[in-house]
Amino acid sequence: MPVSDEDWAVIHRKVTQAGLLPAKSVRERLLELPDIDLLIDAAKSIGKKGMLDAATLDALLGEMKPIQRPVKEENVVARTIAPVSAPEPSPAPRMHELDDYRLVDFPMKAKDIDAEISIHFDITGKSVTEGRKEDIRSCFNDRLKQIRRLILDGGLPNRPMKVNELLRRKRSISSVDEMATVIGIVSDSKNTKGGHLRFTIEDDSGSVDCMLGLWNEDDACSDIVHSGLMDDDVIGVTGHFPQGRDDLRVDDIHFPPLKMHNRNTAGEDRAVSVAFISDLHLGSKTFLEPQWHKMIEWFNKDPLAETIRYLVISGDGVDGVGIYPGQERELNIPDLFNQYSTLGTMLQGLPEWVDVLLLPGNHDAVRPAEPQPALDPELQTDYNNTLFVGNPCDFSLHGVRVLSYHGVSIMDFVSSLRTVTFERPEAAMKAMIDRRHLAPSWGGKTPLSPEPEDRLVIQEIPDIFVTGHVHGHHTESYKGVTLVHSSTWQDQTSYQRMLGFQPKPCILTVVNLHTHATAAIPFV
Ligand SMILES: [Fe+2]
Ligand SMILES: [Fe+2]
Known part of the structure; x- marks a missing residue:
């Protein structure tokens, strides 16, 4: 049986179970949806049942949550999204003249500073759950105990x-x-x-x-x-x-109290930067390779890049294989090992003074249940200067505490809280900090591993909180926490185009660990 027939059988069963009868004319469009559940949710929300023809499908797609549109942001120049086949991009602008991001704030170069990374939490090698009912009960009891203590403190x-x-x-x-x-x-x-x-x-x-x-x-x-x-x-x-x-x-x-957070800073003699990106989706036809090379060239030539000691990649480094129905039609590297080795080669173009921290996301070859462990060692062989960590990962760089989480639960926040939309992933990040939990809802869009101690509770307020997954971009200070929603390196996919979803790709976010000044550097 061809793969698409197997995919179609799954979609057909889900759709009919929701009371919708798919017409032949919409079969191809349904096969292109990476997440049929979103469509089913939309149908349920308006009580739609019966024939699912082209008009009904259009109506249901329109019912989905408001989607991302270009938003004016500080320090980001106006741009249009380049297709993969675009001519070679022009050199990156000299963005180091930004008002709040001055080279004078960096008395030394990153290459002269030793790395100082402390990992506070990473599930790799420490997952103990057997997925039994007792583990689920114990996870929830622990969550209740931890957050209850925080609420009492307030x-x-x-x-x-x-x-x-x-x-x-x-x-x-x-x-x-x-x-x-x-x-x-x-x-x-x-x-x-x-x-x-x-x-x-x-x-x-x-x-x-x-x-x-x-x-x-x-x-x-x-x-x-x-x-x-x-x-x-x-x-x-x-x-x-x-x-x-x-x-x-x-x-x-x-809720747990959150007064203005007094953020930690690296000492003046450790004034280096950390850069953030996410969701490269290498291996997909929509990976923006010319823009990647443009960034690598910038890293090797621009004075601002000489301040960057670390690069955090918050998941979905590769597109993976078998992640959604029909994905094989969207891949130009169909082999998973080849995707990871190509990513390793791509990262080798970075200057040797940049250490990479690489998290997995829902497209990576690790268990989908969160917390997720780091990539398997056999996938790590083609990498230099790369630290493979789990998702989420709580770590410090020169004393500045960073919480990096891929962000799958943003979808649950969008479907549960009326104040959160895909257009504003930062609203989900604020809601996570307010309730001190990265992914509260069991049985939603986020697969969760019931560890006896619930380590998705935000035990310590981070100085920098970073997510990805929904392919937007945002930086903001929220109650003293530097929020970064990392940009993707994937162009608009056919699924996103169908939804009218506009990603914000190819923006490198840079944070000065001494002053917390941020810059967003576009490579389009
Ligand atoms: Fe992604
Ligand atoms: Fe993702």
Whole structure:
């Protein structure tokens, strides 16, 4: 049976199970969708069932979340996306004259500074889960314990009680003067017709239904009513049971506190830079190879590049094989080993003073469940100056703490929180920091490995937080944390074109570890 028939069988089953009957005329288009689940989600969200013809498919694609469009950013010149077949790009602009990124801030060259990398967390070689129910229970109990401690550190209006105690004392918690607080895990979050937010809170003693009302737009909680909550968030709630009601009327919600983060900096005698990219997707026909060589040339010639001591690649270095139906039609390197050896060769063009940290993503040849371990040693043979780490990886460079996470869970944040869109992945990153978790929802788009200790909890606030995966680009300081959404090196794919999704490729983000000044350098 040809591969496309096998792919079609899977898609056909999923689509029909969702109550849609695919017409022959849309078969090819459906085969080109890397994630049929997104389409099914869109159909469910508007209650669409029945014949799936071209018009219905167009309507469903239009129902998907708002998608990425070009956004004006500081320090990024206006540009259009170059196709792979474009003529050789012109030399990179001399971007080191940026106002906030001056060579005078770098008294020494990166080649004169010894590397100083400390790894605080990397799952490689440390995964102990057997995927049993007990492991899942233990992972969630540990998450609850860790985030509960953080919430308690922030102070609460009263001593939190267990859910079973709350239910037992319901009659005495019947007014705003007698409110009680519980801390637990969220499920079934949804808005009512009146715009209020309903959800359930559960701890190891029981569960209670909650109602967070949109009583007052000025209320601090109104933002949460508008955004919604993630399944499996850990939060505290303070509220009471109005007479005759079994659901807790929530008057306040508690997340772990985050005051302005006091970021660490490398000493003046260690004033070097770290650069960030992600999602090269080498091996795909849409890998932007001329733009890659343009960056390599810049690295070897530009004075600003002499300040860059590290390059962090946050996953999807290669496109992989068998990642989505019909992928073989989009590859120009169909062999996985060949993809990795070509990536190693491409990286060898970097100056010898640049150390690379390479994480895996969902396209890489490691288990998809997060936390993901580093690439297998047999795939590492063609690399120089490269440190292979897991995803996520929490590490320090000259004392500056960096949390790098590929970012698959951004899709769960987009489908769960109304304030997050693919156009603004930084909103998902802020939501991760606010709830101190990289991927809270079990059973969503992000495969999770139930380790007995939940290491997707953000235990220490990083100085730099970096993600990729959705092929956008953004830099911002959020509550003292430097946020970097790393740019891709892949041109718009046919799937993205069909969705009208505009990636922002070929932008190198550079951060001065001494001052935290950032620069975004385009190579298009
Ligand atoms: Fe990617
Ligand atoms: Fe990815």
